[in-house]
Amino acid sequence: MATTAGISFPAIRKLERGLGNLATWTKALDALGWTLRGRNLPPGDSIGRQIAILRKRQKLSQRSLATMSGLTHPTIVGLEVRNTGRLASVSAILTVLGAGPVLTPAGEKPSFYKHAGNSSAHEAWATPGWLLDRLHSVFGRFDLDPCSATKDRRLARVKARAYFTAADDGLSLPWSGTVFLNPPYGRELRFWTAKARTEFELGNAKTIIALVPARTDTGWWHNDIAGKASIFFLKGSLSFGDGSQPAPFPSALIIWGLSPELAPVLRGALPEAWCP
Numbered sequence: 001m002a003t004t005a006g007i008s009f010p011a012i013r014k015l016e017r018g019l020g021n022l023a024t025w026t027k028a029l030d031a032l033g034w035t036l037r038g039r040n041l042p043p044g045d046s047i048g049r050q051i052a053i054l055r056k057r058q059k060l061s062q063r064s065l066a067t068m069s070g071l072t073h074p075t076i077v078g079l080e081v082r083n084t085g086r087l088a089s090v091s092a093i094l095t096v097l098g099a100g101p102v103l104t105p106a107g108e109k110p111s112f113y114k115h116a117g118n119s120s121a122h123e124a125w126a127t128p129g130w131l132l133d134r135l136h137s138v139f140g141r142f143d144l145d146p147c148s149a150t151k152d153r154r155l156a157r158v159k160a161r162a163y164f165t166a167a168d169d170g171l172s173l174p175w176s177g178t179v180f181l182n183p184p185y186g187r188e189l190r191f192w193t194a195k196a197r198t199e200f201e202l203g204n205a206k207t208i209i210a211l212v213p214a215r216t217d218t219g220w221w222h223n224d225i226a227g228k229a230s231i232f233f234l235k236g237s238l239s240f241g242d243g244s245q246p247a248p249f250p251s252a253l254i255i256w257g258l259s260p261e262l263a264p265v266l267r268g269a270l271p272e273a274w275c276p
Helices: 009-015 022-032 047-057 062-069 073-082 087-097 129-139 189-201 219-224 263-269
Strands: 034-038 101-105 142-145 160-163 177-181 205-213 230-233 251-256
Touching: 009 022, 022 034, 022 047, 022 087, 047 073, 047 087, 062 073, 062 087, 073 087, 129 177, 129 205, 129 263, 177 189, 189 205, 189 219, 189 251
Parallel strands: 142 160, 142 177, 177 205
Antiparallel strands: 034 101, 205 251, 230 251
């Protein structure tokens, strides 16, 4: 592999551990015949240029992006201007920007379902504003958002007293109070529903409201939701993020610990939802 890519053997070993830099990673991908794409990653002649375009679309400054991704301003400049940087930095930035990155064979367009909702903390899968407004009207300010894209209240869509980002690892931290959860929609979703059910059953969290795909055929639905929480099936398909494209799946609000007092209030706020 090292010989084919024209890079050193130690560089290959670093890449396979998630380390290394963008230059060697690009050479390795070229040698393998693969390329990086993303649901929200715009066209560009380099990953640095693509990131710059996506950042501007989201109206973020370089310094804001640096803060959100836990990096320095020079790191962002180096990536966007010179297309240089560490692989870990690129990964953090793509996550924050919600690029929905996925590796595909060169020349092949990835199926939407392969990478739909890899991380709902990013802009592409951000909770629709109208839905948050209705939830805030019922529950007020949440105590915690454990799947936030940012800790900056000025940038966060969810009104909460505390935010956990990917860097905090909300799965490993205790939850409390009233929690709003829009978890990653990939294979790790089952860990988040299990965490929500457990935190409620242990009495750590009073109420947990989760926005998830209505996948009633899955194990996590039957293990953590069916018979254990209130379910509001939302009408139609939600348009996440900027609302430009409806999701290819139905959605449901799951509430562990919905009080008898708030149940009719929530039904009134969501008159078109079906609550069996």
